[in-house]
Amino acid sequence: MDYSPIWISLKTASVSIVITFFLGILVAKWVVNIRHEKLKMILDGILTLPMVLPPTVVGFFLLYLFGVRRPVGMFFLEYFGYKIAFSWSATVIAAVVISFPLMYRSARGAFEQVDQNLIYAARTLGMREGKIFWRVIMPMALPGVASGGVLAFARGLGEFGATAMIAGNIAGQTRTLPLAIYSEVAAGNMEGAYDYVLIIVCISLLVIFCLNWFTSLGRRFMKKEPAK
């Protein structure tokens, strides 16, 4: 059995979740604070689009941007001598773009549910904005943000369509677990597919446990009884 798809998948999912996590929080915070309602709606639409579109369509757009003869792709090739399309970094780009809306929407929902009066109260007590974000907003939004992160990680791990489009299915380079399963089945090798399927089921179960744990996290202060 070829272990490389497992490592490639874990590596891609791990790197992309770090990017998605912070980018999602940042963008969510930015969008929440926009006062212009129409602009907010348009931005929200664009940012959620990758979740609604078929992944192959997203992959098509990405290829259109990052392809070797395309503006962004050409820029990277010329200035950094780096080819993005059909390289490992393309799997990360695909995973980030596809999983981003999940993170963004969860974080946004979590931020919006924080009682506005808490933020106002913090301001009238002289707390600085940065401190308000880290000490008041984040702790209140943490369960939502964390579960958004776990969901985004799972989505990134299972990414298939956009990855196939922009990164291809190069064994040992861009062949992630879902692509490996597809390739094994296509080659008629059901035994090999079983192993990969088993692994991905195990990882997914683990993710669900993490999700539940995170959701209960930070709720210590919600207990009615004082700690002894």
Next chain:
Amino acid sequence: MTLEVAVEKTFKGFKLCVQFAHDNDIMGVLGASGSGKSMTLKCIAGIETPQKGRIVLNGRVLFDSEQKINLKPQERKVGYLFQNYALFPNMTVEKNIACALERVKGDKQSIIDEMIERFQLNGLAKRYPLQLSGGQQQRVALARIMAYDPEALLLDEPFSALDAYLKDQLQEELLEMLSGYPGSVIMVTHSRDEVYRLCSKLLVIDHGQAVSSGNTKEIFADPQRLSVARLTGCKNFSRAQRLDDQTVEAIDWQIRLKVKPPFPENFDYIGIRAHDFYPWQEGMPEDNRLPCHLINRSESPFEKNIIFTTVENVDKPPRIWWLYGRYEYAEQLPQYLGIAPENILLLSSQQPTVSSLTAAAQQLP
């Protein structure tokens, strides 16, 4: 210690235009829900930004639309007690208080200890807000605000989140805790009882406009305007016409009544508080007696409510409320109810004509 406020703000098809000046006392702001009273407080605290106006606290300009001054809430030194107290649920009592001390250099712990002592929170320092009773939460919120040492204190419906039996006790407590406070206190409420009990000064807001301001007891005794009379709890109104200096015709009630001048400008209504009627008996003067035809009666724990009318045999008879103490009068409904001339409120249904701040500014001292 003075606070001068003049704000104008249009939002959701509603215009708020309020101006007042206040020194170091407790001032009540009375208004129906949606009248703009909380919005006024939020403008003072800097949570909301008015389109026009000027807010000055102890000579410090907090907001001035002409000079383009708009201090952040962090720089205003105005304490705001929220309706739900807005304690940070993820922090213990002492950490909540510590949040107000961010800009304090030196010994924060001694201030925290002092506040815990002063607001009777001993033994609760390590608890989270959700582990406290409503009254304790209110004390923590006050302790946190007082630790910040604000120059003015704004209370937004401080008792509305509490159970009825707690209210009376907490109102007393609040008065006690605020007794040593040197700055201006403004309390927003829709409860006339709270205002009467706690606030020496009163500002009445109706549909975004200040309709009355002054000494609380004087406003209750002579509200002048229909809207003010209604907000201070008067239940019975009738359109009225002045016949001479002492007599009016109550049009809806179809009766003539002796009243006590002076009449307000544009007099067109009279009001009678439900508690002011008394059963009329033979031998009493016949001037101010209203025929009493029962429509409905009900009981609350300590009071009886009689709804009666003066006009029978019409489609929609005017409904007049009479409230009296449970043990005050006999069960038998009297044939007539009397009302003393000085207890008839002479009112005007017109709102003050001040609709822009330029006119309002001239009223400021």
